[in-house]
Amino acid sequence: MNTAAISEAACESAEHRLRDHHRIVLLTDGFSSPFLAKTAISMLRYRTADIAAVLESNVQAKTAQEVFNTGGDVPLVADLAQVPDADAVYIGIAPPGGNLPPAWRPILLEAIRRNIDVVSGLHDFLIDDPELVQAAEESGSRLIDVRRNRYRQIASGQPFRKGCVRIHAVGQDCSLGKMVASLEVDKGLRDRGHSTAFIATGQTGIMISGIGVPIDCVVADFVNGTIERFIRQNEEHDFLLIEGQGSISHPAYSAVTAGLLHGAAPDGLIYCYEAGREHVKGLQDIPLRTHQELLKAYEVVSNLRHPCRIIGVAVNTRTLSQDEAMAELERARQEFQLPVCDVYRTGAAELVEAALKLREEVLA
Amino acid sequence: MNTAAISEAACESAEHRLRDHHRIVLLTDGFSSPFLAKTAISMLRYRTADIAAVLESNVQAKTAQEVFNTGGDVPLVADLAQVPDADAVYIGIAPPGGNLPPAWRPILLEAIRRNIDVVSGLHDFLIDDPELVQAAEESGSRLIDVRRNRYRQIASGQPFRKGCVRIHAVGQDCSLGKMVASLEVDKGLRDRGHSTAFIATGQTGIMISGIGVPIDCVVADFVNGTIERFIRQNEEHDFLLIEGQGSISHPAYSAVTAGLLHGAAPDGLIYCYEAGREHVKGLQDIPLRTHQELLKAYEVVSNLRHPCRIIGVAVNTRTLSQDEAMAELERARQEFQLPVCDVYRTGAAELVEAALKLREEVLA
Structure with missing residues (x-):
């Protein structure tokens, strides 16, 4: 199975995959300030029912609500092993420049080896990372880069439907x-x-x-x-x-x-x-x-x-x-x-x- | 020799290569209207001494001046073979969307097989074309995609030198x-x-x-x-x-x-x-x-x-x-x-x- 090819197809049809995830672990580990963790915070607010946990080992709190002021009882966990039925890890931060924190590599590799999908909105694409891609090919985990695209549409400037x-x-x-x-x-x-x-x-x-x-x-x-x-x-x-x-x-x-x-x-x-x-x-x-x-x-x-x-x-x-x-x-x-x-x-x-x-x- | 790797390096330092070309053939074949051929026209105007010929087989004229109203005596040729000492073919058109005209493929392949560099400003990159890349690997010709880049710089908004x-x-x-x-x-x-x-x-x-x-x-x-x-x-x-x-x-x-x-x-x-x-x-x-x-x-x-x-x-x-x-x-x-x-x-x-x-x- 060619993960790169799958992910490329996914980039134009991510909608068919992202809504499949109902036991999501949000990854903010070490980056839970409101500005950095804005992706996690918004996911907690608007997809609450799909969030299984937040992986954040650097705070004393027990629930998302305590740290992010939203998310209610969604638990904080220090380790992916605490969420045995996770179906996806979503990278929950949006740092300027969009690079993957190096300390997260072992966490992502563990997720992939457990056949958990990884979803990223960073400018650094998961599928450009040979180590992650190889692990995903072995496990069948899907690497979904939300930002990745090959759009080549030139605007026409034509009017839209007036009633829209x-x-x-x-x-x-x-x-x-x-x-x-x-x-x-x-x-x-x-x-x-x-x-x-x-x-x-x-x-x-x-x-x-x-x-x-x-x-x-x-x-x-x-x-x-x-x-x-x-x-x-x-x-x-x-x-x-x-x-x-x-x-x-x-x-x-x-x-x-x-x-x-x-x-x-x-x-x-x-x-x-x-x-x-x-x-x-x-x-x-x-x-x-x-x-x-x-x-x-x-x-x-x-x-x-x-x-x-x-x-x-x-x-x-x-x-x-x-x-x-x-x-x-x-x-x-x-x-x-x-x-x-x-x-x-x-x-x-x-x-x-x-x-x-x-x-x-x-x-x- | 890995042409793709060469071209990738070239994209950040094309200046070291483009100014090396002094026997350039401009390719406009079939697209010599002023709007489409604007790249060729500007090259004729501003790098006149480096232009050996324009490859344009669809007009009766003999010189660039007659067709493009610039370029003086630069000859029009119908075939690359008429320019035995050419050192580069520059794609001379800028069509909306930036796609390579299919009829040009044999011309580019001939150039590459003769170890002539090919320079393109199209959105369709030469080095994404397996047939062109293979030919270039065999001949040593360089494929230079002027538009290709991996720029990842975020603006700082800091002032520039006032005297500049x-x-x-x-x-x-x-x-x-x-x-x-x-x-x-x-x-x-x-x-x-x-x-x-x-x-x-x-x-x-x-x-x-x-x-x-x-x-x-x-x-x-x-x-x-x-x-x-x-x-x-x-x-x-x-x-x-x-x-x-x-x-x-x-x-x-x-x-x-x-x-x-x-x-x-x-x-x-x-x-x-x-x-x-x-x-x-x-x-x-x-x-x-x-x-x-x-x-x-x-x-x-x-x-x-x-x-x-x-x-x-x-x-x-x-x-x-x-x-x-x-x-x-x-x-x-x-x-x-x-x-x-x-x-x-x-x-x-x-x-x-x-x-x-x-x-x-x-x-x-």
Whole structure:
């Protein structure tokens, strides 16, 4: 059995495999800070029932809830042997640059030898690692690189179905809640009976929803075309909630952001920021641009492709007290004169309303 | 001899090889329209002395000048055998999507069997083609894929040397003269004794200058970082003329454009357009955005990273008569209130002056 060949086929159809996993061990061992472990945290939040354990031997706590503030009773384990019926190990971190921590190699080899699938969203691909590939060939374990792709689609710029309203989360920076805002508005619309889909564009979103495009790992000429095609494949829905990436002002990742804005041709944007964040995440000496500069940039760039407006604001208040958070939301309502939510603390109701209103406008 | 390994090493140091070729055959056979053959046309213009012939069997003409309006007496040949001392075949076209025309396979195989290097800027890599690789292993011919790269650099967003003034060509669309404008301003500054470098970002620019980054073929997360690093490697110059790609409004390629704008952090932009072009090249039903919309978008997006202004305009008047062209340049001066050149017809003097003025401002 040729694992490399299997994994190559899997890259375009990972959805058929990721949703098969129901006894997942999330691997964060030694990297459980909220910024690094964002993949694990989101998996705990949105695929709770499929998570068997978190492999994290460096903390005293016993449950995911204690460490990650989500996941409830999902246990922390120090060793894969503590989860005899595991069917997959998911690499639960998203470090800048996307490299595999060297200390994890023995853990992955143990999983593979036990015929447990390994799922990774890192830029370093599992199937480029001869030792892992050989072990997988011997055991039959599947190595699934969520970011791996060979997309070669050039965007056509053709209009989408008008009744398919596209709402895209954009932000002041990366890692501040764009994916969560999209997932919560998608859920809110579905709970009200609407036809809606979450369009994952990053490794964590793909692991959660089981399908999507790893847009930051697509060759630059094909970024716009890859998301455009994926949107077109989902045009039957009345709403698409499109996960954002980076920021139009991000020194490193703005190419990805611009490609999403034009490939997805959104009708509306949800602007996301984290209260109190002043510098670009991971580039501590570079100040963030102001909200007003960014709102202008998003409107200018998105409207080059398709008429689009900001429909609301999602604030991440994780560093604030409850009182401070409520004050920040009120301040934001005054500043932006738009619907404002903290989808974690107070739900996404106002953004769901804004999405419904946008669809009325688009169809009017 | 392992050609694949050689070619892989070559991709990061193609400069040591491309400038070694002095008896180049440009391959355009059957694709000599100006839009498709833009690589051949630019090679004829900027590496004239290194071009032995153009392989083009589908026209009656005898010289490059007759077909391409440049290249002087460089002969057209119908068969590689007519150039016994050829040292390289350069693929002279840049088709959308970048695929190798099937009819060219026998020509490339003949070249390889004669131990002639083959240089390609297509997205389809020569070294992924087992038949070509086997032939090259037997003959010792080198297969050089100019677009092939493994760049993994994340941008830092750190400032560049202030005295290194960065001027970037941007445009209303692709294929309208951004590279030529950069090359001509670079040449004009050099002719006046300034320290300057042309920063190639596309396959044709790399083939001309022998060095550069094939930015449209870099994985999206690393676009900004790859150009940022290349700029930093050339910071000793007083001027860098950075080739542009696509357009900030291009439905397919805006990701590349945005990444260049932020990775290169230009001090000044030269805005390029083609007189009379109304639709996106290759997407005939999509109207171009207006100059005013685009000037605004370029200023907004570039200033998110670094203070930047439009320093001048380069007009491509190739479809106009001489009188019409002069009228268009005058009209443009009125519209933009900026220095305006058609670098083909009237030279780049006004843009060179604008570059010198920009450097004074930056250093003031």
